[in-house]
Structure formats: structure tokens, C-alpha cells
Amino acid sequence: MLPKMTAARKCYEFPGDYEMYRGGVLHKPVLAYETWGTLNPERDNAIVIFTGLSPSAHATSSQEDPSPGWWEEMVGPSRPIDTRHFFVICVNSLGSCFGSTGPASVNPQTGELYRLDFPVLALEDVAITAHEVIRHLGIEKLFGIVGPSMGGMTTLAYAAMFPGTYRRLALISTGPRSLPFATAFRSLQRELIRKDPDWQEGNYEPEAGPIQGMRLARKVGMITYRSAEEWEQRFGRERVTQERRAGDSFALDFEVESYLESNANKFIGQFDANCYLYLSRASDLFDIAEHGGCVDAALGCIRAEQVLVVGVNTDLLFPLHQQQELADTLAAAGNSVRFEALESIQGHDSFLVDMDRFRPVISQFLSAD
Amino acid sequence: MLPKMTAARKCYEFPGDYEMYRGGVLHKPVLAYETWGTLNPERDNAIVIFTGLSPSAHATSSQEDPSPGWWEEMVGPSRPIDTRHFFVICVNSLGSCFGSTGPASVNPQTGELYRLDFPVLALEDVAITAHEVIRHLGIEKLFGIVGPSMGGMTTLAYAAMFPGTYRRLALISTGPRSLPFATAFRSLQRELIRKDPDWQEGNYEPEAGPIQGMRLARKVGMITYRSAEEWEQRFGRERVTQERRAGDSFALDFEVESYLESNANKFIGQFDANCYLYLSRASDLFDIAEHGGCVDAALGCIRAEQVLVVGVNTDLLFPLHQQQELADTLAAAGNSVRFEALESIQGHDSFLVDMDRFRPVISQFLSAD
DSSP states (O other): OOOOOOTTOEEEEOSSEEEOTTSOEEESOEEEEEEESOOOTTSOOEEEEOOOSSOOSOOSOOSSOOSOOTTTTTEETTSSEETTTOEEEEEOOTTSSSSSOSTTSBOTTTSSBOGGGSOOOOHHHHHHHHHHHHHHTTOSSEEEEEEETHHHHHHHHHHHHSTTSEEEEEEESOOSBOOHHHHHHHHHHHHHHHHSGGGGGGTOOTTSOOHHHHHHHHHHHHHHHSOHHHHHHHTTTOBOOGGGOOSSTTSOOBHHHHHHHHHHHHHTTTSOHHHHHHHHHHHHHOBGGGGTSSHHHHHHTOOOSEEEEEEETTOSSSOHHHHHHHHHHHHHTTOOEEEEEEOOSSGGGHHHHOHHHHHHHHHHHHHOO | OOOOOOTTOEEEEOSSEEEOTTSOEEESOEEEEEEESOOOTTSOOEEEEOOOSSOOSOOSOOSSOOSOOTTTTTEETTSSEETTTOEEEEEOOTTSSSSSOSTTSBOTTTSSBOGGGSOOOOHHHHHHHHHHHHHHTTOSSEEEEEEETHHHHHHHHHHHHSTTSEEEEEEESOOSBOOHHHHHHHHHHHHHHHHSGGGGGGTOOTTSOOHHHHHHHHHHHHHHHSOHHHHHHHTTTOBOOGGGOOSSTTSOOBHHHHHHHHHHHHHTTTSOHHHHHHHHHHHHHOBGGGGTSSHHHHHHTOOOSEEEEEEETTOSSSOHHHHHHHHHHHHHTTOOEEEEEEOOTTGGGHHHHOHHHHHHHHHHHHHOO
């Protein structure tokens, strides 16, 4: 899979080697990013967005790339992350496949794709390489970092490793580390990909790959991203129409099955399988406790002017008690913390879809004095 | 897979054809069952247990078969379902593979295994064929029916179709129908089995079969049977020891992954894949509303002397609001209902493992005047 280049995408190439957090070296890795708005002369109006596992740097549309971004309603002029006031940066995570160096990239030292020769990826690597991009842009202190889901863990890693380089942190539907229930789901997704014979131990050709495994992993993902409550309201026990049924007697029968199927099919070809494996494992490996001996001590070292912690009562991957833990621990460490427990039926994905609940929270946090 | 015969297992062979609830015919199907205790002269002390998807009729040990049953702590002398007082019957569901006729059985009219020629199975078929066994045993009115999980839906089908043939109903961690979230998980399990090339469109040899698909389906099952809270307490972020790690860099790393792996491996060869598909689909197809036009009307036709509805706050497959719905609707219809919402961290499986909570509830219900 070749990354689509867009006019909005900028790239930063490291001048030399990058030593990975858990060992191994990348030679001159590239980070893809997009920016919106203007950096003011004081260079103090920059906001970085760290993404979840699968999005690109294209958080929102722009003149250079008018296609809708993955957080279109959140980022832009007069939107909560207001590009009239802020200089907004979104980085494609190291290890991903939308312009940044990852397992699907060519290793410049061998001329071959990295594939499984890519070193173990940590979210700390995502944070450290993004920090280089931010320095490259001439920014010493960020107005804020906004991180939903995996991006929230990247934000915590950044906050712990680069004290004094940010003023506000927005931690959204995330936690200080992965819990075993989330790890079970992600581990299953990785196994579904790896058990697909077309994965070929990671050596599939870029245009081929484990389509079945990725489809099945996406279905598991969809189940974990939403909630039982939402699907009960949305699908109930509705059946697919007879003409849409196909195949043997065990084929699709309920609308919820059809929904999963069409979502899984849409994902085909959208993400490189090896990159998915690396980022998924990085999520499971992340533990803020590594930055201080224990969770409390590590979070206790984080100092921001203002912290927002927001979560949703129906989140299966990062349950609300994890956001409560973040809020309590960061507050106990002396931070000014605003904790929002939102009632939304759209589960982990709420920050992407339940915009009426999320927009005002983000907007108020960024505009507060 | 040949069913193991045990001395405790009894069989009832239908004298002729059985017409399936959703169409199709079985010729002289066989129902396997076990009994414990003694039917009293009044024939009014019988309790039937309907099982979840995968158990056999061996609910508890006996002199004839001293191996532990799947509900060993619940059934037996001086246990909540007390075999000193009750004549207890457990039937292996039609469609299963532990002695009862199912897709893994030989079709007596062709001499071949049924496989996918087995007609669509409904939980009503499980109830109707069990009713024949009960009549064969000379029982006109049951003291009670106890049904956990899928067995609870079978109990509802039985109660709706055979009014006046029972006095008490115990509905455990079940619901009036499958919700789309549960259907999504079960649909995924079926797809994992069907996508395994070794499934061979259902035509695998009995000793072979889709082992990988069954392993993966079991992992999905384990995730849905337990709860995030339990795994957080039990595993946290514990890692497997280095010597137990094997394979590539994406192999097992966390204890929770190892737990899923060993549980999935234990399941290999324990259950026929086609039988699993039929019973799983039967669970999704079940809707008590078919017995009265809507859920309320159908439940409104059920009349028992006493009803127990019990559920657990952490159940992902049959969430507590489904038990609340059962209890409220059955009570509104004039039944005497006892509703128990148990706080247990062991999820849907609590009725099998959190015995300290479940034993007293079942015991009190069956011993109450």
C-alpha cells in the first residue's frame, strides 16, 4: 500500500539516526504532519493533536486538502479547536502508514521494506519523534496537547518526558495504561491478522496482505468502539432483507451483522497490516508507570497549567474509572484538573461521533483563562 | 467426534418423525439426558435443567458417572438443587453433540452425517424435544425449570408453549431475546469458524474440523463470558515469563493472553463445530415475542406459581436490564416474581463460578413455600 500524498501533508526527515525507546535504530525516519492556522509571533498558540491508532495526520480539511478529516467537526475555524486562534499540528504517528516511517516503509539502509524488521514500537517513540517535529517548527512551549484514545496515552508519555514544554493537556477517552480486557481484544485482533495465511509472517506484498484477518480484526474493533446500548437503539432485532442475504444458511441475517460487514469491508486496503500490529502492540505495552516507578508517581511528575480529563460511561476499551484515576491522581499532584464524565451511548468512539457532547467540553477547556 | 458414552447417560429415541419448529424433519431423533434423585409417587418433585450452549447433560456427578459435572456445586445431595428431595433431569439440547441428535449425528435415512443438512435449529426445538422426554418419564407437571444463559431462553420457550406443565421457573443470566451486541459477538464467532478453511463448508471429517476457527471463537467467547473488572483484579498487567514466550515478536506477552490461549486450547476437540454453529444461531434467532406478537404479550401468557429472575451487573451478553425487563413484565402479568440483581465481577459466567452468590439464591427459591 503506497501512502497517498496530499498537498496538505508536510514531512520532516530526521537528519540522522533515531534510537527507538525499547531498542533498535531507524535511519533518517520521516514524520508526516499537517498544520492549520498560523503560528503567532510569540510562538505560543500551538496545539498538537495525537491520534488514535488508525487516523492519519489529516484531522480536518483545508484549502490544500479539502477532503473531510477524521475530526472535521472538532478542528477548524470557529470550531472547538479553533484554527483562527490556534496553530494546530497533527502528526501521523511513527509506525503508521500515512507518510510517517513505519513497517510498511522502505528501510533506506537496505532498500527493502522494514516489515517485521521494524524495531518494537512504543508510544514514547510516537511522542519523541513528534517532539522533534514541534522543535523543527520553532515551538518551545505548546499551548496544548489534545489526545484521544491511544493519542491520550501518547500525550501522557509526552507530558512525562518533556516537562515544561506544554501548558494544557486534554486527555480524552484514554487511560494511564491498557487494562487486560482491552489487551484481550487487541491481542485477539493481532492474532486474527497473524493467523491469516496471507499475512505470510509479515512478508506479504504491499498491494496484497491479510485481507480476511484485517476484516475480522476490524469487526472486533467495531464491537469494542461502540456500545451495547447504542446498538440496541439502532438495530434492535432488525433483519436484513431477503435480497441482501447471500451465501449459505449461516450468512448475514441481522442488521447488526450487516453493519459490521460493511464497516469491515470499508476498512479493506485502508491500513497496512504490519503497521496495525505495531501500533496495537504499542498501545498494550504502554504504561505510564514506567516513567516514575508506579502510576501515581509518574502522573505526579506531570505539571500542566490546566488539565482536562474526559471520558464516557459506555467506553469498553478505556472505562470511565480510568479517566477518574487520571483526574484524581493528576489533581492530587497539584494540577488544576477538570474531569468530565459524559453520558453517551456511543462508547469509545463517542469523541468522534457524539460531537454535541464533546464539542462544548473541548471548546470551553481551550478558551478558559 | 464420537460422543463419549457414560453409564449415567440415558437416551430417549423418538418413535417417529419430529417436525422442526422452523421447518424440516428429523427421523427418530435421540435425546440424551441424565437424572439424579428419585421421582416420588406423586410425580411432582421433578426439576428440569436446561443448559447453556456448550454443556452436556452431565450437570453433576453420580455413582454411575463420578466425574464432576458442569454445575457440580449447584446440583446434588444437600446442594441448592437438592437431589435428596428433587428428581433432577438435565437434557442435552437437541442439536448438541453429547448424545442428542445434532448436525454431528448420522441421519438414519441416509446413513450419512447430517452436517449442514440438519434443519435450522430453534430453541423451541430444544424445549419441545425435552418436553417429550419429560412426558416419557411420566411427569405431567414439573416442580420447576431452571435455565441459565441459553437455557433460560429455552425455559421461556418451554413456559410459553406448555402452560400448566410447571410450577416454578428460575431464569438465570438470560433474557427474552438476544440483543444486537450479543448477536455481534456470536456472529463473529460463527464467522471465525466458517472462515477456517478446515471447516470445508461443514464437510470436515468428524475427527478433524476447524480447530483454529474454534480456538479463536472460544477466545471471543471467553471475553464475553467474563468481565473487565475480574481481569483487572486477576491479571492486571502481569507478563508471562520469558521461558513461556514463544514464536515471533508478536507472541504472547501478557498473562491475560496466556489465559485466553490455554482456555482456547482446552476447548479443542470438546465440541463439534457444526453443532456450535447451529446452537449459536438458535440463540440469536430466539425471540419470546414470537409467542405472542410482542415481548410483553408473550411473557404475559406465562403463568408460574413462582418465578426467580437473577442476573449479574457485569454480564456483557445478557445485561442486567434484560433480567429487569423479564422480572417486571412477568410480575405485571400477575406472576409472583423474585428479582435478584447480584453484584459479581465474574460476568456472564458468574452462575458457574461465583457460587457463594448464586447458591443461596437458588436454594432459597426452590425451598420457599
